[in-house]
Amino acid sequence: MGTSSGDLISLVLGTLRTDRAVTARFSLTAPWALRSEGVEGLLMRVCTGEPYWIQMDGLDAVHVQPGDIVMLPQGGPHVAAAEIGLDTVPFRSLLQRHMRGAHGDHPITFAHGGGGAATELFSLHLWMPQHQGVSLLSWLPPLIVLRAAEIATTRTLALATQAMVDETIEQRPGWQLSTARMADLLLVHVLREHLHHGPAGAQGWLNGVRDKAIGKALAQMHAHPELPWSVESLARVSHQSRSVFSERFVELMGTTPLRYLTSVRMGIARQQFLKGADDVWRVAQGVGYGSEKAFSRAFERWAGQTPSQCIKSRTIGAQIRRPEG
Structure with missing residues (x-):
């Protein structure tokens, strides 16, 4: 059991694998204001040209400069706008108007706005498989902004994101x-920079990792x-x-040690079910349960469905995903 807290970054971030990625490029001219009701998955954005504002529901607006990286780990509802207070247009209506085929079959591009100062918005919409990585993302702040003026690597990551979006628009084979x-690589780099440079003091997984x-x-x-962990052994x-x-x-994580442990175990179990495992007892043993019944009760409390329902869900097909950028 030699895993260190430093290794934890590799251990957990190594599980973050993108199930599907949709790219988009929005050419926006002032005045403009777009409203998203939230998406399933994670959003990452960079911009060139004029800066813009982003405001998550319930949070103060943040001014985003060219070269900054914006991440919405839970894809929450938000407004992106040239100025605060403008009337908004739903992202979804514009995306559906310009989308070809199913969401993700093609990159999305559109132009919108009043013809004034221009902002180019490069967007990544990532879906993550249902596993322990989802637990990590749920404990991150709803909005992460890496400032190019404050973190040296941010501008390089932003340029890489911009280049990737531009390259996908050409849709070369294998895109x-x-x-x-x-x-996947961009996500790991952005989260790593947030770990090292993000604000201290707020509850969350990254603050827990910071504490030796x-x-x-x-x-x-x-x-x-x-292993049969208890609060005493931890x-x-x-x-x-x-x-x-x-x-x-609790101070750092916002939850108890055993609740966190349950989330880790259930996330791993769900990942195994969705990847093809159908022996509930073997999965239960693999995540530390000595009783299939106790495991099934814990899984249903955590996931809102029984293990058998989770297993069945993988055969039904992918869930309907909301097409937003």
């Missing part, structure tokens, strides 16, 4: 696979979910007392 793989003691416990839970891994460990874990 879909290439996009998905390149998106809590990071050790997180690493062991991810590396060995099958505290020993962290070289802390049970009370200090529990308090610190």
Whole structure:
């Protein structure tokens, strides 16, 4: 059990594999304001030309400069606009008007706005498989902005994103696979930079990794979910007392150690079911359960469906996804 908190970054981010990636390029001229009701998956955007504003529901608006990278880990509802306070047009209506075939079959391009100062918006919409990576994304802030003026690598990552979107528009052979793989690398780099440069103090997985003691416990839970972990044994891994460990874990993570462990275990189990496993008892044992019944109850509480329903869902086909950028 030699996994370190530093290794945890590779361990968990290594599980983040894009199931499907859709690229888009929006040519926008002031005044413009677009409203998204939210998407299934993750959004990543960069811009050239004029800066713009982005505002997530319930959060203050953020001014985005050319070269900055914007990430919405949960794809939440938001407004992107040349100025605050403009009347908005739904993203979905414009996308559906310009989309060819099924969402993801082709990159999406459109022009919109009033003819003023121009902003080019390069967008990636990523779907992640249902596994432990989804748990990670759910614990990230709803909006992450890497500033080119503050983090040296940001501009390079932004240029790579822009080049990737432009390359997909040509739809050369293999473009879909290439996009998905390149998106995986960009995602890892952006999250790594956020880990090192993001604000301290807020609850979340990345803050837990920053903490050497809590990071050790997180690493062991991810590396060995099958072991019979308790708060006491996790505290020993962290070289802390049970009370200090529990308090610190909740302070940083916003959840208890055992709830987090359950999420890790259930995410791994779901990944295995969706990848083809159908022996519930074997999967249960692999994530630390000594009873299939206890595992099934825990899985249903976590996933909102039984293991058998999850297994069945993979044969029904992909869920309907909302086409937004």
